[in-house]
Amino acid sequence: MKISKPNKLYLIVFIVIASIFYFAWVYVDLIENERDILEKQNYKRQALSMQTRVAEMILTKQKSTVAMALSLANDENLRKNIINNNLSEKYYKNLIDKFKENTYYQNIWVHIIDKNVTSLYRSWVNDSGDDISGIRKDLVKVVKTKKISSAISTGRYTLAIKAMVPIFNDTELIGVLEVISHFNSISKQMKKFDVDSVVLLDKQYRKQLKRPFTNMFIDDYYVANFDAPVDIREYLKEHGVAKHFTSKYVLDHGHILTSHELKSLNGDILGYYIMSKKVQDISSTDLDFFVFKSLVYGLLTLMIVAGIINIFMLFKMRKQKKYYKNIMDTATNIVLINDKKKIFDVNKVFFKYFDTYKSIEDFREENDCICNFFVKENGYLQKDMDGVHWVDYLIENNSLNNKVKVDIFEKEYYFSLSASMISKELNHYSVVFTDITEQENYKFKLEYMSETDPLTKIGNRRCFHEKLESETVRALRYEHNLSLVMFDIDFFKKVNDKHGHVVGDEVLVEYTKLILSLLRKGDEFCRVGGEEFMIILPHATEDEAKKLAEKLRVKVEEHKKIVPITMSFGVVEYVKNEDLDLLYKRVDDALYKAKDSGRNIVVAG
Template sequence: MKNSFRYLLILLIIVIPIFFTINYFLKVKLDSIMDNKHQALASSINSLIEQSIEDKSKATLNIALAISEFASKNTLFTQRDNKKFEVLKNISSEIKNNSNFKHLWIHIVDKNGVSRYRTWTEKVGDNVLSKRKELIDLIKNPKITNIISVGIFDITFKSIIPVYEEGEFQGFIETITKFNSIADKFQDKGVDFLLLVDKKYKDQIKKPFTKKFVKEYYVANIDAKDSALEIMDKNLDTLLNIKNYTINNDKFITLFKLYDFKKEHMAYIFTLQNYDKVFSKEVNNLENFIKIIGYLLILIIIAIFTIFYYFNKAKYTKKLEEEVNLRTKEIEQLNRRYKQIFDGSKVMKILVDPITKKIYDANKSTLNFYGYTKEQITSFTTLDFNANRTDADDFIFEKILKNEEYRFVIKHKLSNEEIKDIEIHASLVNIGDKEYIYCILRDITKDLKLQNEYEEKQKLFYQQAKMASMGEMLENIAHQWRQPLSTITTAASGMKVQKEFGILDDKFFNDSIDTIVKSSNFLSQTIEDFRNFFKRSNAKETFTLEEAVEDLLKIISIKLKTNNIDFNLINDNSYKIRGYKNEFIQVFLNFINNSIDAFTLLDAEKKIILVESTITSNAILITFQDSAGGIGKDTIEKVFEPYFTTKYKSQGTGIGLYMSEEIITKHFKGKLNVKNSNFTWNSKEYFGAKFIIELPLN
């Protein structure tokens, strides 16, 4: 009884302090976890604000660049045509009506700092340099400028683009946008957004756009909620000095500070969210988790003391002996099972001592394959079987021991001196208290032989494809050269005839020589274009679809013109493709040659080839479509098979489309499919084959 009371007292003395200590440290941990979550959310919000400002700034700049190009082309500064100025007003209205730029203004300032046009007022002719100090330096050194600044109306994004006419600087196009689209973006996510302009600008904002202030701080976003303004008004001094976030009136509040182009403080951006809505579930889960941990620890301590108490009280000697005997029998059973699995397997297996490299054990399949007894094979090291001993053998062992390499292929010599290619899968295992290398071996001699035969066939096939491609290129060269050669012949014959009749004058002679030189230069350029196409590069390059099509047309344009084929490219993106550009062009050459062959069998009034590209969430899709009537239903499934052709044997080899698929799938990691499809071009519907190339965006 006394011993039981003593154990209980010791248990209470230990458990109570442990309970309060654990509770304290878990509470500290909870606060730390929640602070990390608060910091992470505040950082995420500030990153989103920063990204949104950058996106809005870039979008404003893009609009300004487009308008400056319009101004330059239409000589707005030198001609000052009011009708053209009205076009700018219409552009501003269209952007407001069809985008999230609900507040967009355009301002034209000439090289003297005089305002020539404003979309928001009819006032012109005033010099703005006294109010717009940044324009003074820009007039001296014109350059594209993107800033956020405070004016007499509001805080705005300003993109200022210098405009040149006939190489002479004329002035600036300035686009002005507001922060409201950014505020709307956060409001749509249930986050209150508040933009306060620093109080030092209060006197400068003479005509406030929103007419709202919190004390001396101007509220820049139109739809600022009254509840947010009330919190700001009551706690403004405190909130202006928070580092990243604070919790006030059950609101999770973050602060982002905005600076102007001189790195001077300009405005404050606050976001407000209901704290319970964002964090209540996580807080409850963490508190419940901490309670469960605390209870479990107490139970574990009680259980430990209980076991300790009864262990000292009870006599388990006999039971422990029975347990030892039982475990011994289990180990013996495991050893027998290991022998059954190891020796009974038809797969070749060996165990190797990693230190001595000697074979510790080998199963019957291994003995039968190598032609040795177990006594013989366990006297060898693994290196004794290697047909080609190299320094790499030790390196392989190092790899295995570091768990860096688990598969390799080695040539092994059997007892009959026959050489076999052996694939080995190796890993470390523990048997008892010793570590061994466990190896599974497989004879892959026949597999490698078949693979080598396949590779030889592939080389032959690629050679045939190369020769076929060479023939097509020679045909294209003939098309490219036919017209300039005819021109040279005509010019030379004309000079010869006039010379014989004594009527050759200097003008005709010079004109004829110029024609011959021009045609000769064309022939020379044609040679260079084809030489560049055949030039083989081992390095991949980055190119756009337009660049590939441009090089393609240098090779095939005359042939297209000769066959009266209208080639068109529709590409609204500038996505870069990485790979071998000449192989990519070869794919389209194969498509075009097939289309030309198909057009020869079709009496079509209009021959169209249309190439389009679009981007999805994870791929770029490039389609090639012709109006040549499509591919037969019984052959469309076979067009990518090697040596399959619907042409006469003298006209086709059946390897063009097969090679196209090989290039797209293996060299560009993409997909190539074909189907028959209708399409519309210039308000007229056509039907033909449609090849679809899908390339991964990464």
């Protein structure tokens, strides 16, 4: 049977439409499969991020605990008391209370051991005089090597982070001072990232715990952090603890769970830091963008096919362009078509941002490229990327997370970008701008909050450590001087006791502004404790730093605003390749000498 020409046309159209539907079905299935793969990769990255973050926090706390131990061990009376075995029950009580008041460490323990690894003093209990060499191999090693050590360790009371400093009388080892900090502050910090924590001691150490500090257990696994959520503990008990001891992750009941091994000084696994985060709290921007990008590619493909069908059936380019334009206008992000020299077309969303122009022709009269609005800033796309045109760079690096900062008539936006070639013959490209301004601003806000002291609005302890590390690297690389000034307010406790903490806070704010006004632009000013401050002085010798400190001391004494106060200052200069913990100790010792010498003076270390 012969098929007529009209029927042939209908048959061809039917076959083309059926092919499009089949392609769409296959393409959507491919997108779903690829999205599943990307989702798993996202979970893997999230688990690795949580593991990395908690490892960094543990390392930071270990360093801080070592610094505390070094500071406490430099006490001449302690040596005498160890030799005379005369350590009172309240020996460190006031000092520990100050730690609680002025630092993030709310539960610091101090432990003093003699050279025979016999406990002489425990700040948290009245027990002493017991031989602990059998259960504390790390202490035995410190006594043997006579070296400072920091490790995660367990004894009779809990699993904790411990810093051990040998104490000498001249050259003779007479004992060890140990500062013990817990995981509670780390779990609180992790909570800021929507991560719940359960710190577990392995069940093989269950019998070793004679007086468990938290008195919480999951089966025979001891829970070392007080704030371990009840629902997570009940979940672990119901579903089994051991299956969550994984460097990968477990997905269950809308949560992602992973863990970090807690190892002793010898590399033995003591326990696990288990982390749980709700899946709904995990950012899915990359996945959403992938789906969007895939749909855009699919739509562009459909647009091309639709154009061919229009040409085949209607032989009119005008209708093809109208169809293509309607699809572009349905997009919620900026879509533009160009040939790297000129923009040919944009969708309606483009004019939501460039609202001073009525048409693309108006835009082209004043601008030859949208890249004229790109802001030059590290980490963001530029008009020229090391000699490569920005569109070519997008095409070559489409798998990267390309972002651009755009200044549109003094209003800044952030976009993620993707580009694809839509016509090799015409050399036409489509570029999609997805608005991520809200996400970027939120990220900047979080970064600012994590490094800023909420009261004085200057850098906090974390900011200080990061700036000091980067400045010492620069000092070594460019061989310039670097000095530190450490100071605090004399008798600040009396100010709080007499006038109240509100006035005390006003004093901190007022004198912070005063000191800030006297510093150079490149100086870093941070609050590292309650009334304790640090100034990092790049390109400054010890003498120059001492002159600045003296100037600050005089200005503070003369200021007399809110409440008249004075300050004591310690000054040191960084020595090439010096350990930062030692640098911190030196400036702390200099401040201690200033306070010990009558206060309201400057002492160089």
